[in-house]
Amino acid sequence: MDNAAIADVFDEMAELLEFRGENPFRIRAYTNGAKAIRELDESVAAILADPSRDLSKTPGIGKTLAEKSAVLVETGSLPQLIQLRAEIPEVTIQMARIPGLGAKKAVKLQQELGLESLGDLRKACQEDQIAKLKGFGAKTQAAILDGLSIAEAAAERIYWSSADDLARHIGEHMATCQAISKMEWAGSYRRGRETVGDLDLLVVADDHAAAMDHLECYAAYAQTIGRGDTKISIRVGKSFQVDMRVVEVDQFGAALQYFTGSQAHNIHTRRLAKEQGLKINEYGVFKIDDDSKVAGATEEDVYASIRLPWIAPELREDRREFELAAKNTLPVLIEVGDVIGDLHMHTNATDGTATIREMADAAIARGLKYIAITDHSKRVSMAMGLDEIRLREQWKQIDEIRPEYEGRLMILKGIECDILEKGGMDLADECLAEADWVLASVHYGQKQPRDQITERILGAIENPHVTCIAHPTGRLINRRPPYDVDMDAVMAAAKKHGKFMELNANPARLDLNDLHLAAAKRAEIPIVISTDAHSIDGLDVMQYGIKQARRGGLTKADVANTRPWPMR
DNA sequence: GCCGTTTTCGGCCCGACTGTTTTCAGTCG
Incomplete structure (x- = not known):
């Protein structure tokens, strides 16, 4: 069982223990343990297998969680989890996901009414049964009915890029409000998480009500979930939530820090404050x-009040930022303007829409100094992938075009060559040897077992002509899980053979993810951030890759395509 | 359940808002 799976078990334990009304700190211990294991540098199995190591020395992992980890590694399951699953009805868990219902109310509803499905819950609302229960009332019943439809609308976290579009729209609308003198987005959007669950807006306004009224006038406004003197929550569109807080100007920094989170980062911040005789809340820092x-x-x-330098929002996950901040060694994170090359893009020779010249001109317009044309190889037949003959024709074309771009843009002869299902590369070695840049990627057989797909990728890394592994896990956010690949082994091989690893900047991919990037940085594996553009506009996704790179703690020096070709 | 240059017990971040309560629990972030 790998770290991610163990972490999932502990997260589920935490979720289920809540329904038992357990001590909240015990629940938090499971959540913290899950986080610690998910962010661990090396596999739990490896630590447990080494008698000189002690898993319970890991911060957040004590004796109990270390023992449970051992059981998980050994048997693949945890008796306590199986017990809890049997104990908590599925419908109770589903109910707790309805906005406004938590564990306690869900348990009570399920037990008192004997509910077996969300359909039963809807029926109970319609029959006015819930309003009669002690502790519940007509408003709660109406809110549950409302929440049921929202839950059914499958509200999922949206891509950061979509949140960015929405934030910009709402921002433009709010900028026209006279009462507002200062405004900033906070939350996971500001931290640049790959998906965003809701948007948090922080404003300074002389008239609180006017600012809130203005938000309620936003074009896609649907409903007000709650509204007080300083805080309002609304729903826009189908089900997306936007929160706004109104604060005084001398509270703005504390409020921004607080609402940016993450929760784990805030807890750590406040603990440090407490140790220094201070208290931090959203209004300020107090003795x-x-x-x-x-x-x-x-x-x-x-931050200065607890003797720390300012910490970039992308790093605020309570991973290593406090340790680095205390030593004043926080990384200077990469910026959009640092990237001068793009080494993954397609043309109309395969499934792209633009010609080589059009892509080249668009790259120059975006300030790039070099690009690699990397169309698909023949295995990707759906995209009319190139065989050796067509690929060499394309390269001949590039040779012909190059003089036109002399001194402005270097156009590299590349290929995105498939790693075949049975292993090995889709194109002949002698052909790949003629390329300037060879991406190797998996497109087929993504569901192969761990050993098999790992072997395939390791084989590609060992091929002397391959320069980079593209979208190394293949995941599509919210749509397709990553390959079951042993990323530790892939990184070790990339390090050994001096290969680059891609951070695919497509907002649906962002592959590698932030934790992989941090691991790659520690292993000193050079990262290449690429757009995988299939059109001229596709080149604009670079910014999303940069965000993800920042979350991984990457500096300009960690990213190869910030340097002139050949990037060494 | 975790953790410890004051502690192996007794803490564990902090507050807004809601609904249903007559003083607060539950939920959320």
């Missing part, structure tokens, strides 16, 4: 003994 305020206007002040 515990006399309640006097010591900071709050800017985030820099807030």
